[in-house]
Amino acid sequence: MARQQAPTRPAARFQPSDTVDFVIVGSGAAGGIIAKELSTAGHSVVVLEQGPRLTERQFDHDEYGTFMRGHNINDPAKQPHTFRANAQQTAQKRQTIIYGRLVGGSNAHFTGNFWRMRPGDFNEASRLGGVKGTALADWPLTYEELEPYYTKAEWELGVSGEPGPFDPPRSRPYPMPPLPVKSSGVLLERGARALGLHPQPSQMAINSRTYNGRPACQHCGFCLIFMCEFRAKSTSMAVMLPLAEATGRCEVRPNSYVAQIEVGADGRATGVTYFDGSNRMQRQRAKAVVVCANGSETPRLLLNSASARFPHGLANSSGVVGKHLMFNSYTEVHAQFEHPLNEFKSVQNTRMVLDFYATDLKRGFYGGGGIDGRFGKYPVTFALDGLAPGSPTWGEGYARQLQQQFSRTMAFGCHGTSLPLESNNITLDPSLKDAWGLPCMRVTYTDHPDDLKNSAFLSSHAADIAQAAGALKVWRDPVVPQTQAVHLLGTCRMGNDPRTSVVDRYNRTHDVRNLFICDGSSMVTSSRGQPTETISALAFRAGEHIADFARRGEI
Amino acid sequence: MTMSRCDDRRAFLRAAIAAGAAWATADLLHVEEALAFASQRATATAATQTTALTPEDATVIDALCSRIIPSVDGRPGARDVGAVHFIDRALATFNASQRPMYVAGAADLNRRARATVSGAASFASLTPAQQDEVIREIEATPFFQAVRVDTIVGTFALPSWGGNRDYMGWHLLGLEHQMTFQAPFGYYDADANRKS
Numbered sequence: 228m229a230r231q232q233a234p235t236r237p238a239a240r241f242q243p244s245d246t247v248d249f250v251i252v253g254s255g256a257a258g259g260i261i262a263k264e265l266s267t268a269g270h271s272v273v274v275l276e277q278g279p280r281l282t283e284r285q286f287d288h289d290e291y292g293t294f295m296r297g298h299n300i301n302d303p304a305k306q307p308h309t310f311r312a313n314a315q316q317t318a319q320k321r322q323t324i325i326y327g328r329l330v331g332g333s334n335a336h337f338t339g340n341f342w343r344m345r346p347g348d349f350n351e352a353s354r355l356g357g358v359k360g361t362a363l364a365d366w367p368l369t370y371e372e373l374e375p376y377y378t379k380a381e382w383e384l385g386v387s388g389e390p391g392p393f394d395p396p397r398s399r400p401y402p403m404p405p406l407p408v409k410s411s412g413v414l415l416e417r418g419a420r421a422l423g424l425h426p427q428p429s430q431m432a433i434n435s436r437t438y439n440g441r442p443a444c445q446h447c448g449f450c451l452i453f454m455c456e457f458r459a460k461s462t463s464m465a466v467m468l469p470l471a472e473a474t475g476r477c478e479v480r481p482n483s484y485v486a487q488i489e490v491g492a493d494g495r496a497t498g499v500t501y502f503d504g505s506n507r508m509q510r511q512r513a514k515a516v517v518v519c520a521n522g523s524e525t526p527r528l529l530l531n532s533a534s535a536r537f538p539h540g541l542a543n544s545s546g547v548v549g550k551h552l553m554f555n556s557y558t559e560v561h562a563q564f565e566h567p568l569n570e571f572k573s574v575q576n577t578r579m580v581l582d583f584y585a586t587d588l589k590r591g592f593y594g595g596g597g598i599d600g601r602f603g604k605y606p607v608t609f610a611l612d613g614l615a616p617g618s619p620t621w622g623e624g625y626a627r628q629l630q631q632q633f634s635r636t637m638a639f640g641c642h643g644t645s646l647p648l649e650s651n652n653i654t655l656d657p658s659l660k661d662a663w664g665l666p667c668m669r670v671t672y673t674d675h676p677d678d679l680k681n682s683a684f685l686s687s688h689a690a691d692i693a694q695a696a697g698a699l700k701v702w703r704d705p706v707v708p709q710t711q712a713v714h715l716l717g718t719c720r721m722g723n724d725p726r727t728s729v730v731d732r733y734n735r736t737h738d739v740r741n742l743f744i745c746d747g748s749s750m751v752t753s754s755r756g757q758p759t760e761t762i763s764a765l766a767f768r769a770g771e772h773i774a775d776f777a778r779r780g781e782i
Numbered sequence: 783m784t785m786s787r788c789d790d791r792r793a794f795l796r797a798a799i800a801a802g803a804a805w806a807t808a809d810l811l812h813v814e815e816a817l818a819f820a821s822q823r824a825t826a827t828a829a830t831q832t833t834a835l836t837p838e839d840a841t842v843i844d845a846l847c848s849r850i851i852p853s854v855d856g857r858p859g860a861r862d863v864g865a866v867h868f869i870d871r872a873l874a875t876f877n878a879s880q881r882p883m884y885v886a887g888a889a890d891l892n893r894r895a896r897a898t899v900s901g902a903a904s905f906a907s908l909t910p911a912q913q914d915e916v917i918r919e920i921e922a923t924p925f926f927q928a929v930r931v932d933t934i935v936g937t938f939a940l941p942s943w944g945g946n947r948d949y950m951g952w953h954l955l956g957l958e959h960q961m962t963f964q965a966p967f968g969y970y971d972a973d974a975n976r977k978s
Contacts, residue, residue: 288959291939296876410968417973446963456961566969571957573967606938606955610851611931621850621921621930622914626954630857633955634968 236475239271243509247271248777250499250513252485252528255332256759257746257766258519259463260380263470264770265517266477270777273511274468275483275501278328286454290605293452299336301328305662308523309669310710318656323670324523325713329454330481331464333521333713334759336452338575339431339460340642341386342597342757343377343764345395346370347585351752355586358593361675362551362647366751367723367732370395376764376771384763385461387435391427393581403435405577406444410568411637412578415600418696424582429599432461432759433574441465446573451603483509486665488516488532488541488742496541496742502663515741515782517773519766522552522715522747526653527668529719529729542736542744545726548719549654551647552672553753554712556596556682559603560639560689562698563615567634570602576640580692583685584755586644594681596643596755598689603638615700639689642756643682646675647717674708682706716758719748721765733776734769741782745769832866834873834881835888838904840866842888843929845906849913850933858950865936868945872932880928887925894919 241247248270251258258274266272278299292298301324309318327333347354349366357363378399380386387403405428408416412429419426433450436443444459458465471477482504489510491497498512518525526549532541540548576599584595604613610629613636619625645651656669674682683706693701722728725737734745745766747758754761776782832840844866853859860866873881891905894916902908905916920926936945938952946952949959966972 287940289940289942291935291943295935407965407967408971408974409965410970413970413974417970445961446965446967447961448963564970567956568968568970569956570968572963573965606952606957607935609955610934610938621917623852623854626851626854626857626859629851630855630954630956633957 236473238472239476239478241271241273241478243511246498246512246514247273248514249273249517249773250275250511251517251519252499253332253519253521253524253746254330254463254468254479255327255519255521255746256334256337256463256762257769258332258517259334259467259471260763260766261517261519261745261770261773262477262479263467264767265774266471266474268774268778270476270774272471272477273513274471274477274479275485275499275511276330276332276479276481277484278330278481280330280479280481281454283454283456283458286456288447288449288453290607294605294608299327299329299454300325306667307659307661308667309656309659311669311671312673312708313650314671318669318671320659321710323672323711324668324715325711326521326523326715330468330479331454331462334462335454335464337462337759338451339433340576340599340757341381341388341430341432341760342755343395343397344370344373344754344761345393345584348752348754349373351586355588355593358646358677361593362649363593364647364720364722364727364751367721367728373761373764373768374398376767377760379767380760380763383767384432384466385434385438385441386430386432388430389428391581392425393584401430403438405429406431406433406435406574408577409570409573409600411570411576411600411602414564414568414637414696414698415578415580415598415639415692418692418694419580421695422691424580424692426578426580429574429576429579431574434459434461439466444574448571448573449605450574484663485520485528486531486663488518488528490532490534490536490541490739494536494739496739506663515743515773515777517743517745519744519746522718523653523668523670525744525746525748526718527655530655531665537738542719542729542738542742544738545729547727548729550649550652551717551720552651552653552670553645553647553714553716553750554672554674554709555645555714555716555753555756555758556594556641556643556674556678556709557756558641558682558686558704558706560641560686560693560701560703561613561615562637562639562693562696563632563700564635564637564696564698568637569634570637571605571634575599575603576601581755583688590684592677592680592684593646594644594677596641596681596685597757598685598692599640599642601638601640602636603640604636606633609633609636616702639693641682641685641689643678643685644755645678645716645753647720647752648675653718672709672712679706679708714747714753714756714758716747716750716753719744720751721749722751733772734765735773735776743769743773832870834878835866835870835884839885839888840870841906842891842904843869843884845913846891846917846929847933847936849910849917850930851937852910857954859954860933860937862947863937863945863950864947865933865945868936868939868943869929869932871944877932883925883928887923887929890920890925891916
């Protein structure tokens with residue numbers, strides 16, 4: 228394996244007044260990949276990231292700080308947002324949206340699950356004849372068109388895995404074998420096999436061995452919403468941004484909170500305005516703008532960039548900017564076993580069941596998903612609510628159960644679909660402003676009944692798997708409409724028709740020739756709860772095409 | 783102790799290089815550096831005095847913490863790990879708005895203690911069984927619920943928050959804090975190995 232080159236040139240430094248080839252808003256899964264693709268293709272690139280740049284030395288295993296005090300995520304004090312279940316309600320301040328606010332974005336702290344979508348996911352709407360009352364649509368791409376970029380993502384980032392019986396065709400095997408199995412994986416496998424299901428190794432963007440100069444996973448156990456001290460997690464932060472900077476043509480500029488995309492008299496984007504770390508307004512000029520700010524901040528930025536020429540928000544002639552927000556469903560089944568599993572060690576999950584992936588209308592609803600074996604808890608969250616219902620909540624019985632069960636508990640994570648609905652969306656709050664005076668986002672969201680039915684269906688199968696695995700005690704989370712999300716999808720959907728989509732099949736906005744968008748917002752459907760590999764593949768594809776357009780003078 | 787485990791692991795890694803394990807030296811340096819740094823962070827100094835709570839109130843809250851997560855079967859409880867020091871630090875800083883509730887809650891516990899055992903000096907002077915009896919009276923109050931959450935955080939959050947002295951809270955759960963582990967991780971892992 229050829230080792231990737233260490234930086235040979237210092238990272239570029241541009242002045243805001245320089246007109247760079249590309250300014251990229253956001254440094255997460257998509258932003259990092261596109262920065263690397265464009266800079267290695269010879270273009271000058273500035274990546275603006277609202278959060279700070281942290282090094283591995285600043286990472287920690289601080290569950291309380293991370294989960295309960297908002298370290299390294301969007302800050303509800305400075306940049307609050309509001310939530311309502313439907314348009315009839317008045318939205319209230321509430322932290323519904325959670326994303327990583329640091330160089331590397333949410334991708335820096337993601338769990339590492341890296342699933343491809345399948346051929347049938349790209350034309351699900353036409354195959355199923357649509358789903359009444361929803362905006363379920365086909366993608367303007369086929370799996371075959373995206374496959375080379377899935378492969379590219381797996382090899383350039385570094386993914387550990389092994390194809391399962393239902394996996395889509397692939398042009399190249401996984402670059403690394405699966406990570407070592409944990410007890411949660413063994414038990415998932417045991418229960419699933421007993422039921423005639425087909426468990427398979429989890430596919431993770433985490434090194435199972437040394438890969439391109441980065442070490443193998445050390446199994447410290449802190450992956451879920453934590454950054455990896457060892458750079459064993461294959462992220463934009465660890466892999467793509469260093470390669471982009473090594474070209475000497477890319478500057479990653481942290482603490483840069485983008486306010487607006489500016490447009491000239493000719494209707495072309497001229498750059499962006501942003502607040503720097505000292506809250507001074509700056510302007511970065513660029514020949515083209517690429518927005519990779521996530522499925523909530525991307526539509527907010529477009530809506531906040533409304534002008535006389537684009538009164539309903541930039542690139543929003545279709546009116547669908549912000550619409551079709553999809554969270555992915557997620558629910559857990561918990562189980563206690565006789566012997567210690569020690570799930571606090573190693574990566575979150577090592578085995579999964581994808582037998583229920585495809586939509587089967589005979590079940591009576593749209594949707595599907597996957598079930599993995601994991602823990603999903605750290606000490607504080609476990610002590611708060613990790614014991615079986617009806618357990619003591621204080622006292623000697625409580626203390627004894629904590630001691631006994633922390634090492635003997637696991638969860639079966641059920642990852643499922645969300646239907647795209649016009650009524651689930653990101654809009655601008657009519658009155659709330661953030662610390663910089665910009666309109667805040669307002670989230671309107673209620674899971675479609677099919678999303679809840681699918682979640683309950685997966686949960687019921689997960690409970691069966693747990694029982695079949697020999698659990699002593701099994702209990703299910705209630706399936707209720709979601710009011711908090713880390714997956715932010717669908718809000719600037721991709722499509723061939725400018726009347727019903729925001730970006731075309733190359734992630735160029737239909738309305739503004741030199742404005743591109745690529746992140747979770749591009750997704751037409753929600754995947755099965757693991758969108759990161761698809762976002763990454765779209766970014767590799769968009770990056771390649773944008774570079775081609777630039778070379779041919781087509782931007 | 784965490785530090786010694788990390789040091790052991792580093793020694794192991796060095797041995798692995800010497801044995802020609804499939805590690806590139808540059809990668810190992812990175813791993814070693816991360817381990818060394820993590821072990822530095824792990825050394826937190828435990829507080830001994832309180833600032834937001836008076837010594838009397840701190841004694842009452844500490845007694846309450848020690849009944850929420852008592853020491854059982856020879857393992858440490860919330861008192862042993864200094865959960866009250868997390869609570870005090872939080873009340874002195876980001877949780878200051880809850881201080882009046884804590885002060886009133888401690889006074890209420892003392893009143894109830896005197897009603898239970900006439901002449902009792904404070905809730906803290908009751909026997910554990912008597913304390914539990916008093917707690918059952920206030921279990922549903924916002925005060926108790928807040929102390930329960932804070933006791934959990936003070937026992938299980940990183941020592942840098944003020945509690946969880948020497949990671950004893952994690953030890954009571956059976957969680958060893960190491961930066962590196964190796965398979966097998968748990969009891970059932972062996973089944974997978976047998977099957978193949």
